[in-house]
Amino acid sequence: MCFRFSNWGCKLNQLPLPVQVCHRWYKPREKQLLPDFVWLILGLVARSVLHTPVSIDFSLWAIVCQLKDYRVCWHLNKALGLDLERKEDLEVTNSEGRTLWFSLFSYIDRVQKVTFFIFNNRCDNEYLVPELRGNDFFLMIKGVFPAEDAEQVFQKLLALPELQAVFRINPAKLASVHNLVIDDEEF
Numbered sequence: 001m002c003f004r005f006s007n008w009g010c011k012l013n014q015l016p017l018p019v020q021v022c023h024r025w026y027k028p029r030e031k032q033l034l035p036d037f038v039w040l041i042l043g044l045v046a047r048s049v050l051h052t053p054v055s056i057d058f059s060l061w062a063i064v065c066q067l068k069d070y071r072v073c074w075h076l077n078k079a080l081g082l083d084l085e086r087k088e089d090l091e092v093t094n095s096e097g098r099t100l101w102f103s104l105f106s107y108i109d110r111v112q113k114v115t116f117f118i119f120n121n122r123c124d125n126e127y128l129v130p131e132l133r134g135n136d137f138f139l140m141i142k143g144v145f146p147a148e149d150a151e152q153v154f155q156k157l158l159a160l161p162e163l164q165a166v167f168r169i170n171p172a173k174l175a176s177v178h179n180l181v182i183d184d185e186e187f
Contacts, residue, residue, distance in 0.1 A: 056171045056172055057142060058171065058180075059145060059150055059168070060139070060168070060170075061140075061153075061167065062135040062169050063135065063139060063165070063166055064135055064136055064164045065137070065162060065163045065164050066164070067162060069103045069118070069120050069137070072118065072136075072137055072162075072163075073105045075162050076118065076139070076160075079159070080116075080156055080157075082109075084107045084116065084118060086103070086104075087105065088104070089101035089103055090102045090103075090104045090119055090182065092179050100123040102119050102120045102122075102123050103119060103120045104117065104120075105117070106118075112143070114141060114142065114144070115142045116139065117139070118138070120136070120137055121133075121138060128176070128179050129174060129176050129179060129180070130176055132169070138180070139157070141153070154166065154168070
């Protein structure tokens with residue numbers, strides 16, 4: 001693959017110093033017109049992608065149902081004794097650079113120090129978690145949540161006839177787990 005830099009009249013495969021192209025080091029044969037520091041900037045910085053590790057400090061359940069988001073929250077409020085409130089939509093930029101907004105509801109349990117989040121998986125035929133396209137909503141529980149309480153929540157969700165399916169998701173196995181990062185400092 002060869003890119004042309006028309007301003008300088010040279011090709012990417014003729015760079016004057018070792019440059020990482022597609023995760024391989026490439027050393028060109030001869031020097032060109034520009035100084036080394038310019039090629040360093042063009043060759044390395046322009047192709048650098050910063051991937052920060054995501055801390056997974058939450059439990060995640062997928063919900064499949066045909067209800068609107070406010071109806072799902074109403075049923076969850078009744079079944080789990082929560083008071084989910086609509087928050088500002090979750091803003092996510094997809095791989096094409098398009099900004100998408102997904103509905104977000106939250107409830108903070110100050111006694112157990114746990115935060116519940118419900119968010120939609122669909123927005124304009126795009127998905128928050130593309131590898132789980134069949135799911136309509138996600139229930140995220142952040143904080144220290146005992147396994148017995150998690151099992152009770154799961155059983156109560158399964159008992160709701162309005163929900164077609166509910167199952168646990170291991171967030172560590174999701175490729176798009178970075179879309180699920182919610183800054184709960186603002187809640």
